Amino acid sequence: MNDWLPFEWIAAVRFLREGRLQSIFIIVGAAIGVAVIVFMSALLDGLQSNLFKRVLSSQPHIVLQRPQQVAQPQRTDADGTQVLMAQQKPSQRISSIDQWQKVRAEMQLRPDVLAVSPSVTGPAFVLRGDASQSISLIGIDPEQYARIVPLPEKITAGSYRMTNTDMLIGIQLAEDMGVQVGDKLRVTSANGGNLTLTIAGLFDLGNRAVNQRNVYVLLSTAQNLTGLVGGVSTIDLTVKMPFDAELVAQSISAATGLQALSWIATNNQFFLGLNAQKFSSQMIRLFVGLSVAAGIASVLVVSVVQRSKEIGILRAMGGSRGQIMRLFLIQGGIVGLLGSVLGSAMASGLLLLWRLVAKNPDGTPMFVITVSGQLVLWAALLATLTGLAAAVTPALRAARLQPVEAIRG
Secondary structure (H helix, E strand, O other), rough: OOOOHHHHHHHHHHHHHHOOHHHHHHHHHHEEEHHHHHHHHHHHHHHHHHHHHHOOOOOOOOEEEEEOOOOOOOOOOOOOOOOOOOOOOOOOOOOOOOOOHHHHHHHHHHEEEEEEEEEEEEEEEEEEEEEEEEEEEEOHHHHHHHOOHHHHHHHEEEEOOOOOOOOEEHHHHHHOOOOOOEEEEEEEEEEOOEEEEEEEEEEOOOHHHHHEEEEEHHHHHHHHHHHOOOOOOOEEEEEEEEEHHHHHHHHHHHHHHOOEEEEEEEHHHHHOOOHHHHHHHHHHHHHHHHHHHHHHHHHHHHHHHHHHHHHHHHOOOOOOOHHHHHHHHHHHHHHHHHHHHHHHHHHHHHHHHHHHOOEEOOEEEEEOOOOOOOHHHHHHHHHHHHHHOOHHHHHHHHOOOHHHHHHHH
């Protein structure tokens, strides 16, 4: 059966079988290291994805708007005198983006942008009897905006219906105003626009402040309320690579002259926290990998010492230094590969146990964790390469043994 196997493979497998207990311990050690790497990677990726989804579920990746207005004071100097003037920043008013249709078309052509949606955003009040509440009025194109923020998935009552007389409000605002689907609220904008709208649906974006503040209406309705007929105040974007949003925003700002605010700029502390978590995860993987490599190397070094006579005999029978070196490299690779397979199975079991234990009070999973095939393949490759790298020093030591000295020793 072994006639077709090279000499190095036959000897490597035989050495591992003869030191069976030692081989089992090192394979289990490698498996534990792989299991920790796979489990921690899947857990941290799931946690990061969950946090990322929660934060960005209610906002676009990039918001384009007109640059802030700056006062341009007139200055007249008398002959031979200098006039010092204090410039006060003016209050910002809702204004439309110049040629916004052209800007939208340009954004749709960018390869790093997935979705584009124009909107009108401004302050307003909702009133019901004597009760009033300040809100952020957001006029949207329902079809396009659903690609930016998944509002249809967040509807808890009613439907994602948007006509000129409809509005969508958050569950917290509905509770504060004592209303439900089908009730009417009067909306008054800052410039005096006034409309009575019907509540078509309630949404829950997972953020109390957003559920209390945001009110969505049709784009044309918001244009009429804010006096911005035919215009839009912002253009919302979703990009392919969310963590590159700031670079994309700077590129867009330079190309269009508009102010581009990315989610990274508006959620800087959260972004820094995600980066710190990613760095700590990488450090954990590095140190676990080093410990696995050290364990494999130490066992193979001991194996070289224990089998010095066998190595000397193999050299005396015509075995080359290259064959002896490959023999121990193959042992390291086999240990790493078997450890990765066993470790991936252990990690899957740990993640299954985690799903059974880590649940929200309502019984739903705390967050979704999946082990991708790509992660398992990378772990197997990493463990195998680690085993090979760990076997280099023992392999070199074995290859340098002189036959006569090895047999006498």
